[in-house]
Amino acid sequence: MHWILLRGLTRERAHWGDFPALLRDRFPDHHFHAVDLPGTGVHYRDTSPASVAGIREKVCEQVSHIPKPFSLLALSMGGMVALDWAQNVPEGEIQNLILINTSSGFSPTWQRMRPGAWPRVLRLLGRKELFDRERDILRLTCNREVPLSLAKQWYSIQRQRPVSTRNAMNQMAAAARYMPGQKRPLPDALLLASRGDRIVHWRCSAALEERWQWTLKLHPDAGHDLPLDEPEWIIQQIRSWLPR
Template sequence: MHWILLRGLTREQAHWGPFPERLRQAFPDHRFHTVDLPGTGVHFHDPSPDNIPAIREAVCHQVSHIPRPFSILALSMGGMVALDWAQQAPRGEIQNLILINTSSGFSPPWQRMRPGVWPRVIRLMGRRELFDRERDILRLTSSREPDLELVKQWYRIQRQRPVSPRNAFRQLSAAARYTPGEKRPMPEALLLASQGDRLVNWRCSAQLEQRWLWSLKLHPDAGHDLPLDDPDWIIRQMSEWLSRW
C-alpha cells in the first residue's frame, strides 16, 4: 500500500524528522511518500495558493505518478488538504485516511486556533531571526522542551528552503477560511488528536468524529506536533485501526 504524508502550515517533509522511517520499519509492506505543499520544501520558490482546493490540486499533480489506490496521513493544515482531496477524489482512490490535529470550518474560530495564539503566530511568521523563530515554533507546537540539536535542524531547514512571508500568510489565510463540504468523504477514517495541543483544540477533531461517525483517539499530553512528541503512539493507533479491516 502506498501512503502520502502531508505536513502543515509552513512546514515541509524534512520536518517529519525520523517519523517516515519509523513508519517504514513498522509497516514494511507499505511505501510512504513525503510530499511538500506548494511554497514549502522542494517547492519553496513556488507561490502558495491562498485556498485549500488549489493547494490540493497542486499536491494531486505532484503525486500523479503514484499508483492508485493510496492512503493519506496528514497533520494540521495537511489534514485540511486531505479532507478536501477525499471529498473530490473518485470513488476508491483513497483507501485509508488518517488526520492528526486538524481543524475545519465546522468548529468555531476559538477552537480552530486557541485564544491568544493568533497574534503569536503572526509575529512568528514575520520574524527574521530564524533560529529564535524555529525554537519558538517548536515551543508552541510541541509539549516537550525542544533540545538544541532539534532547533538547529529546523534552523538549517529554513536556511536551505525558506518559506517566504507571503507564502506563510497565504497558507494561513487558506487554513483559516477552509470549510469542507457536507458529504462524508470516507465511510471510516482515523482521527488522532492531542489534549496538550496549545495551538488547536482537540474538540475540532471531535467535531469531525461526531459529524461523520469516524474513529477518534486522544493523546493525553502531546502537543500539536504529535509525530514529534510521540511517534510510537501514532504507530500503535495506526496498527490497531488498520488491523480491523
Template sequence: MDWILLRGLTREQGHWGDFPRRLQAAFPDQRFHAVDLPGTGVHFRESSPDTITGIREAVRRQVRHIPKPFSILALSMGGMVALDWAQHAPEGEIQNLVLINTSSGFSPFWHRLRPGIWPRLLRLLTRRELFYRERDLLRLTSNRQVPLELVKQWYRIQRQRPVSTRNAIRQLTAAASYRPGRKRPLPDALLLASLGDRLVHWKCSSVLEQRWQWTLRVHHDAGHDLVIDEPDWILRQLEAWLVR
C-alpha cells in the same frame, strides 16, 4: 499500498524527521511518500495558493506517478488538504485517511486556532531571526523538552528552503477560510488529537468524529505536533486501526 504524508503550515518533508523511517519499519510492506505543499520544501520558490482547494490541486499534480489507490496521513493544515482531497477524489482513489490535530469550518474559530495564538503565530512566521523563530515555533507546537539539535535541524531546513512571508500569509489565509463539504468522504477515518494542543482544540477532531462516525483517539498531554511528541503512540494507534 502507497501512503502520502502531508505536513502543516509552512512545514515541509524535512520536518517529519525520522518519522517516515519509523513508519517504514512498522509497516515494511507499504511505501511512504513525504510530499511538500506548494511554497514549501522543494517547491519553496513557488507561490502558495491561498485556498485549501488550490493547495490540494497542486499536491495532486505532484503525485500523479503514485499508483492508486493510496492512503493519506496528514498533520494540521495538511489534514485540511487531505480532507478536501478525500471529498473530491474519484471513488476508490483514497483507501485510508489519517488526520492528526486538524480542524475545519465545522468548528468555531476559537477552537480552530485558540484565542491569542493568531497574533503570536503571525509574528513568529514573519520573524527574521530564523534560529529563534524555529526554536519558538517548536516550543509552541511541542509539549516536550525541545532538544537543541532539533532546533538546529529546523533552522537548517529554513536556511536551505526558506518559506517566504508572503507564502506563510497565503497558507494562513487558506487554513482560516477552509470549509469542507457536507459529504462524508469515507466510511471511516482515523482522527488523532492531543488534549495538550495549544494551537488547535482537540474538539475540532471530535466534531469530525461525531459528524461522520469516524474513529477518534486522543493523547492526554502531547502538543500540537504529535509526530515530535509521541511518534510511537501514533504508530500504535495506526496499527490497531488498520487491522480493524
C-alpha cells in the same frame, strides 16, 4: 499500499524528522511518500494557492506518478488538504485517511486557533532572527523538551528552503477559509488529537468524529506536533485501527 504524508502550515517534508523512517520500519509492506505543499520544501520558489482546493490540486500533480489507490496521513493544515482530497476524487481512490490535530470550518474560530496561541503566533511572525523563530515554533508546537540539535536542524531547513511571507500568508488564508463539503468521504477515518495541543483544540477533531461517526483517539498531554512528541503512540493507534 502507498501512503502520502502531508505536513502543516509553512512546514515541509524534512520537518517530519525520523517519523517516515519509523513508519517504513513498522509497516514494511507499505510505501510512505512525504510530499511538500506548494511554496514549501523543494517547491519553495513556487507560489502557494490561497485555497485548500488549489493546494490539493498542486499536490495531486506531484503524486501523479505514484500508483493508486492512495492512503493519506496528514498533520494540521495538511489534514485539511487530505480531507479535501478525499472529498474530491472517485470512490475508492483514497483507501485510508488519518488526520492529526487538524481543523475545519465545522468548528468555531476560537477552537481552530486557540486564543492563547494568537499572541505567540504574532510574535513569531515578527521575529527577525531565524534560529530564535524556529526554536520558538518548536516550543509552541511541542510539549516535550526540544533538543538544541532539533532547533538547529529546523533552522537549517529554513535557511536552505525559506518559505516566503507571501506563501505563509496564502497558506494561512487557505486554512482560515477552509470549509469541507457535507458528504462523508469515507465510511471511517482515524482522527488523532492531543488534549495538550496549545494551537488547535482537540474538539475540532471531535467535531469530525460526531459529524461522520469516525474513530477518534486522544493523547492526554502531547502538543500540536504529535509526530514529534509521541511517534510511538501514533504507530500504536494505526496498528489498532488498520485491520478494522
